[in-house]
Amino acid sequence: MLKIFRATAILEGISYLLLFGMTMPLKHWADIPEPNQVVGMAHGILFILYVVVAIVFCWERKWKLKRFIILFVASLLPFGTFYADKKYLKNLA
Template sequence: MDLKTASALHRLRLVSLIEAVSFLLLLTCSVLKRTTDFDAVPVMGPVHGVLVVLFLVFLADAWNRAKWPLKRPVVLFVLSVLPTGGFFADRMLRRETEDAVVAAHGRADVPAEA
């Protein structure tokens, strides 16, 4: 894999974690809205929505660059819909991201033939 693929996987992994945290915060805000006077849903809703859109854009980019079969992005999308699924997506992507970085650096260390 090249460095752009490694970068795409890293971005996807990062946004999946942030999206998972925002999902949990949104659920917490929803519960608090119904049980107390605290109402942060109008703020957290759009924040989480933007993060979901970013996740989908980065998922499409990683799918295109890593040449995954259809099953992989579908599983990652389903995980993004589950409240703690982003943490599992991070775990799935961690090894692949590390391998991509090592492969990209290994390829960059080899001098080009003249």
């Protein structure tokens, strides 16, 4: 489960950065909305998957709600999932 959660966290973080760093500027500055639709959909799916896997992972590890909230907030911040992976998940392997 740890490998799945770490992979999901990294993919969600990459999709978040692609969405805001590449496709949103293309949509708003260059009037090219198509990449934003594709990456936005992928990011939405990965975000939902990240939250579901975080819930299962925290429940499986019997972590307190505070740790889940930290992982959830990390998914809302740019580079947050990378930080959460390094601080909370990497040393568990």
